[in-house]
Amino acid sequence: MMTAPNLLASVDLGSNSFRLQICEIHNGQLKVIDSFKQMVRFAAGLDSQKNLDEASQERALECLAKFGERLQGFKPEQVRAVATNTFRVAKNIAQFVPKAEAALGFPIEIIAGREEARLIYTGVVHTLPPNGDRMLVIDIGGGSTEFVIGSDLKPTSTESLPLGCVTYSIRFFQNKITQKDFQAAITAARNEIQRISKLMKRNGWDFAVGTSGSAKSIRDVIAAENPQEHDITYAGMKKLADKIVAAGSVKKARLEGMKPDRIEVFAGGLAVMMAAFEELEIEKMMVTEAALRDGVFYDLIGRQLNEDMRDQTTAEFQERYHVSKNQAARVAAAAQKFMESIGHAQNMPVQELAYWQQYLNWAGLLHEIGIDIAHTGYHKHSAYILENADMPGFSRKEQNILSLLVLGHRGDVRKMTELVNGNRAMWPAILSLRLAALFCRARLPLELPPFTQLRSSDDGRGFVLRISQSWLDEHPLVAGALEYESEQWQKVDMPFTVQAQ
Template identity: 75%
Template sequence: MTTRPANVLASVDLGSNSFRLQICENNNGQLKVIDSFKQMVRFAAGLDEQKILSEESQLRAIECLARFGERLHGFHPEQVRVVATNTFRVAKNIAQFIPKAEAALGFPIDVIAGREEARLIYTGVVHTLPPKGEQMLVIDIGGGSTEFVIGSELKPSHTESLPLGCVTYSMRFFQNKIGNKDFSAAVSAARNEIQRIAKQMKEAGWDLAVGTSGSAKSIRDVLAAEYPQDADITLDGMKKLAERIIDAGSVKKAKFTDLKAERIEVFAGGLAVMMAAFEELGIKKMMVTEAALRDGVFYDLIGRNLNEDMRDQTVAEFQKRYHVSTNQAERVANTAQIFMESLCLARKVPVQEANKWKQLINWAARLHEIGVDIAHTGYHKHSAYILENADMPGFSRKEQTTLAHLVLGHRGDTKKMNDIIGNNDILWYAVLSLRLAALFCRARLPLALPEQTQLRHESGKGFTLKISAEWLKQHPLIDDALNYESSQWQKLTAPLTTQRV
């Protein structure tokens, strides 16, 4: 199989309306698009009232992903990032769909939170449209959600995501002939949602409003064709478009110039949401940029490859926010990675997979005590809850869930992890490595493990910790703790034995 040059990267954006694949060359931070694919999957249209995805919508998605997967042959995992947005967040049967989707595509799918989506959108905009000191309000109307971002630097100051989308609003309000009452109801419903964030957005203020993605571009294109004197989106211009739709009874019958056929079904929903944003936030005019989520994914991916990982910044910020002892966190992180490396080497875990888990353990160790800021009793449960539910820029939902599982499992009864982990050996390795690290570092003092310390796993026999007997005599509290830890693992199918040598 032909491999791709290291500077060739791919992003896959699994939106609620369309799926997009884009391939770029990275030339010292300058991106050159060399290939792109887009398919209007209308994924959100497959959701019923109970938020269950239909078989038909799943089939459309799988067929598209299989085509994308064929184009991604030869790419290494570190060259590809796949992000999924609102429909993947809300669909109740998405857990059953994702394995099939990943198999078709050939790469893991990161379901990202709304605010993470907003951050990535802003990252794409700020790299392609530098604000030059101006405060920007960026609005991205997707198929199932709308992101609102304010910022003037590389990192935004405000990120919000609301459940407003061109697909969901078109389905909700514009299934039949469109009348004035329908349009007013759609705009009012959207304004009610936007009202939740309007005060803080207005207080932050902005100098420039920027629209991104399909709805904003289609509104701009139609306005430019119908009213050439207007280069930007304005509320008056959008009202004229709405009146024309209402007079005609549908978007199709309005026969707008420069409205792509693929946008006809969802145009009214996007227009209503944009009008609501203008009215509720008091926006005067908006320019439109070609930058979008996929561009932000590329720049984020470049940052990860340059060791400028947003996730590292987030971990540092969480440590500061929750008053974590960074010295203790570092001790636990370093010790946990030693144990994890020992397990991975013994079982010949592929280097890339081992490095991924060592990185996850590092973050989990650095954040395992954030719950102490809430209460010391059961702090690991508080820590896990925060990691599962907080907005963590740079992290996918799957990564956050894994961190939460690691932190939840780092202390307490091991039986609680049986249902969570099941037969996932590598996750058991990570949990045990973090548990032992917390145990060995409990004195919160500098600690050097004795030479020849090894942690091994044999299928069907469990774990064996090989460690100096003399060293344990000098550390009786750790020796006692190891005995108790062994008793905890006796409850599982993979017991832990301490071999004193």
């Protein structure tokens, strides 16, 4: 039984807790109808080599299976699952993700730190409009802390640093907590924040906002101690730190307003927040309920309303790297046509075909960004940028797909064999982009000859391009390039033949 199409679900796989939230959408407005949260303490499972232990993986899979049960009946486009810092840093995450996706029943996007910051800000700005004032948003997670400045829907500065309530609690507060421990944690966090403090201060802000568990728990405990205080202040935090030191632990301090599930990680989050106040010279901070999951929802709505951040990022990259937009549009359109041809010939499911056409559109629009660095080997430069740049809206996996398509669009096909890593569905997309670039080489308006068709060979091992002989006779440059292309695909045991008719 399918779920109502106006329902959306976000899955936030943090370093401390995993969250599932389900919302109903009406005219762009969100109404929460169900939510689940489980303290998985994922970051606590990282050993000294940055490998996740079995216990943390089991806790995560058990939680994801519960989420998966609740999400039965949801279509893929109704769900977005994002994973943050621990997924980014764990060395053995590649082995874990397939199991996690199987348990959840949906793909999991491991997002970069700055993309996490953007999504957090998107959630905050939709629920707390800044009215033209510049706000500084700080989100202390389990393994990373995000810092964002902005005054409208699009942030001006996004930063992510590797300090969080779980990692700092484990690193500094495992035994009896002393003043020395607190000072060591604050100093370590300040050293990290120093990397961005000059830029942040230069950009400036009018007010500060805290979001997520650490900020909310600090606010709640300060308010319980002093009911007139509704914001986080440094003086309020200092009192809490002194109480914890006097008692020797967070648990023994018996802090009012403290939720039991925050006890283990409270000291780490408090030290990071105190460091942020010291280094950025923050006077006070209000706290909002908005968080990463809200940003994921608004991003999903944007995608459904054809306001996809990924399209905006693509356009910005074209500007930044001085791309010839006419040529890029020609290649993107031709690549999608070739993919459509082979997709129909293979009876590819409509959704899968649309998926690859979307990636070929972005890849075609961005395949020449590397020319801004050097024309020789420009596809390698383009691929490197797409793999490593901050690209708002794109997950790491999406950037990897774009990078591979662009790397494979010219040169020796053999280099792609290991990179594609058994994902045979990528080969038709790679060939589609290669042919698009080949046919558009003259950088002039292109009309493919009638009845041009790309399909799989009869044995399913290779590809066949049907095309007009008379057209090839008129375009000897393309005809010669197609012969070279045929030689390339022989090298990877996927014959590509041209049937001229």
